[in-house]
Amino acid sequence: MRKNSKLVDLMFTRAEKLFPAFKLPIAWVKLNNENLAEWRNGFVDGFGEYHLISINFKLHTDEKDLFDTICHELIHAWQFENGIETNHGIEFCTWVLMLKNQGINASSPDCHIKTLKKAHKRLTKKAK
Secondary structure (H helix, E strand, O other): OOOOHHHHHHHHHHHHOOOOOOOOOOOEEEEEOOOOOEEEEEEOOOOOOEEEEEEOOHHHOHHHHOOOOOOHHHHHHHHHHOOOOOOHHHHHHHHHHHHHHOOOOOOOOOOOOOHHHHHHHHHHHHHH
């Protein structure tokens, strides 16, 4: 898959609409190490404070995979802005399940079955 900045910008715009409004702007850059993607909270430089999401385009095979990864990283941005530990715990897994209902696979190998079950229980309580 050929990645260009317009396509990635469109994916970020689409993904951001799935979340409550972010307080900080979100920026992305290309990543050139062995990781699929990385997120840094409250990154500060000459442009001010923002979320920085780095993406390794060589490791993403198609547009859906890339979009799913963007959503995964935005969950971490949401966690940070809401004072929640930025890990793959119950809050993260709750988002994974909500996004899964929309055909998005933002999961992580760290989302253990036990934690996903707790998140599912939480979501079904909210729905009642």
